[in-house]
Amino acid sequence: MGHAPKFLAASMVCFGAALAFSGSALADGYDTYRGHFEPLPTLPPIPADNSLTPERVELGNMLFFEPRISSSGVISCATCHNPALGWSDRIPRAVGHEGQVGERNTPTVLNSGFFTAQFWDGRAATLEEQALGPIEADIEMAMSLEDAIERLKEFDVYPKKFAAAFPDDDDPINADNVAKALAGFQRTLNTPNSRFDRYLKGDLMALNEQEKQGMKSFVDSGCVACHNGPALTDSQFYRIQVPGSEDEGRFLVTGDEADRFAFKTPTLRNIAVTYPYMNNGATATLEEAVEIMGREMLGREYSSEEVDDLVAFLHTLTGEMPSFEVPALP
């Protein structure tokens, strides 16, 4: 089914408002485009060996905001994955221990439970594998896991919370369980019910015509080949050198020449509120990001109308921010 001319599509939008409530999903002429996408579930897959219990989520929430597991005592996960800033930091490259600036832009933790590879270079497959990395990284929290565990044991409340979260463990305060609790908490940080999700679920008025045109360009020009699945990432790696970057990316993990300059496809969920963009965070706006991706990954120059449509579409991917509590730490 083709794309209706614009004047017709506009009139169908009005018509579609009624049809959306009568159950038709064909009414706006974009049904084949919608078929490339899926709504974001409220929860990602939960691994068999890390049940998402309330006790683990509560403990993970505490640990996520806990700065005393950094060597300075003031940096927590929430420093760079700041809930006030789309659970990221909105600066080009992460700033960590003693103000050191890393090589890469902080990825949001929102919807990260839907990824099958973690970090820009995929050096962790799961959130459990990912969780401990920033604690130990010299330029992030700069804390040995041994010291972090010892510090947690100094408080009265953490032994109780770990015992409640891991009732089958004799000695529950350990690095594996820190990772499990943090991963569990992060699996609750999802953003369903974006306008795009509402559109995919049948509310054909949730997107305007420009946004639907952007969705069409997203499919037709090939973005969807990598940005697909519920979080709009395939969690795969592709070679790209964005302006200003000499980062060798996944090559540093695998040593495989094919991976030199390869980076993981980032999620596009909430992309409007997780600027700046690219592995080095050097791209400030969605317009620039779309142009760069067209040029570098798809070998095309988008017209300014296409850019505007694509950016309008990307703005519909901002979902409902997850509820959470700033914990009262010991």
Add this chain to the structure above:
Amino acid sequence: MGHAPKFLAASMVCFGAALAFSGSALADGYDTYRGHFEPLPTLPPIPADNSLTPERVELGNMLFFEPRISSSGVISCATCHNPALGWSDRIPRAVGHEGQVGERNTPTVLNSGFFTAQFWDGRAATLEEQALGPIEADIEMAMSLEDAIERLKEFDVYPKKFAAAFPDDDDPINADNVAKALAGFQRTLNTPNSRFDRYLKGDLMALNEQEKQGMKSFVDSGCVACHNGPALTDSQFYRIQVPGSEDEGRFLVTGDEADRFAFKTPTLRNIAVTYPYMNNGATATLEEAVEIMGREMLGREYSSEEVDDLVAFLHTLTGEMPSFEVPALP
């Protein structure tokens, strides 16, 4: 009126439970002690030139959590005045820009609207005067006010929020208004309804006998001479050199020899959750803090029973933490 013998006081506690509801405030034998204190109001005095409007509080809340007004882009007021940690940081001395460690322990902002002097050395009289200091301090946020204002102007939302908060100003985004908004927000961060407040208001069962004994020692041994008023501080300055400190304190502000090593009386509200203690944060526990204060300020060695009673009393000063929202920043 004297202090009733302990066996009698214990029986009067039971008796007092009934009397508390019949309106008597004399029933537990500590009425003259209670008379030295006053409950914490829900709001501190509001200055005539900075009305506490919802728009100012909302803007101040945003600015309090805004890290982009630091030169690194990751340090906000909330980094050291962390709501997860009693609106302080629970480390000995503040860690700021590039991991620099300051000379002094971070004071909590809770109830700071009740102080008539700000900072350990009183170099600001009001919260408005205080608010900009940490933004500019080289070892804290390390940002010139000019740059901070410029950065705020880059966002679409801040000009609107400043205009709403300061509707009479032609050019509302300026340093004075940043200070006013931050001060306004901080005036909402109060902790009424501690057990001690409930006790002062007539619930004579809100404190147990040991805690009342601690209150009595607090008065009889002289703590209350400086720790008085709603926030249990007189906001005055006294000479003290605590273990490990060579900080000259208020002398660095006034140049007055009488102020060498003088520091402001800190609030005792929420003291149990705002450890560690003293101007250099070198004192980890309330027990040590009580012993040091007895020795240095009152010239006496408290017995271990007195220390326990005083510490028990201090624990009753933890109030209800203020509600607030982590803002969605632009």
